[in-house]
Amino acid sequence: MIKLIRLEWKKNKIGTYIRNAAIMTVLLSLMLTAMAGELETAETVEAYGTDMINASVDLFMNMAYIIFTGVMLASFIVGAYEKRTMHLMFSYPINRKKILLSKMAAVWVFNVAAMVISKVFTFGMMLLARPFLGISAAGIAFGAPLFWLDMFLGSAAMVSISYIALPVGLLMKSSKAAIVMAVVITFLTQGNIGSATLANNMAFYGVLLVIAAWAVFLSLHRVEVRDLP
Template structure:
């Protein structure tokens, strides 16, 4: 399995992923700093951390749909995946390798970019003093745990668009469905969002894993 994942990494250039991550970090940090500068924008340092985390997750769930489109949906649509299926490699393992790659990249990007954005905000706050009082140690511990849990949920959730994209082998459908998912999770209702409930995020992550398992189970019968 590790060999198949490495094969996917060699076959596809992921240099653009680094550019995307860099741009996302700068954009999210800049947006959060603007909110912090507005007296009515953010109420506390902890709220700033929450907003940054939410923006990072939204960005990379949508980004994962682009990866799914490139690695799976587009290959089915253009029938280039039939070439891979002629190799003496189990189809299920091949698809699993692609899904593991997308899930692992999403998890890693969410964790790393969230840490970078929070670190950047900390440095700016030290200079400009948006919030003179820093969060207590237990708040940082809570946020660290939430970061890992939400990143894991995102890595599963990011696979849900595959279900919609594979219905008609449509790249736009894959990407649009991811946008609708993050819009649903982050739509505000009296200041609360579905995504702010960790249980809901985990549930969506489980649904994504089930979608992946369904895709793997049906790969032998897929219409190429």
């Protein structure tokens, strides 16, 4: 499976995605670092608590990587069906389900790792800028194991939720449909209407993770026998 994942990265020119993720990370980091001083003013802390920096980093990184994962799923999987390159891949003496699963894993591993690195980079920039912007580092606990566990689990959950977009793209045979669905998921999970929001609602996220698991199952179901589109 590891060899297949590496093959997918090579075939889909993973260097391009690394570059795009790096650019996105730098831009988000600059924006969030500039915002951090304002987020930790006395009035803001009193109104929202001392965790506003972490909440803001999570919000923007979640939005960015849900969409980024959707774009990669559209390219790695839905696009392969659209371009009919799946015909060639399924002619290999390898289980079809394993091929499709390796594509999903290639996207998942990359985005979880990239999201964690993006968050670490952003928090690091904030720590470096702390003397100049008056940023509080109370919530940036690099030395606490729970901080790292929460970062990894949160990143894994957000990337996994993006997989709800996959069967939509496959059903409609459209990469654009998968990307649009990823955008819808982003606004549904991270947006708000007035003071109402589903962001950080653990029960809601739990339901979405179940739906994401079902979406992966639907994408893999009967792949060995069903005709290619």
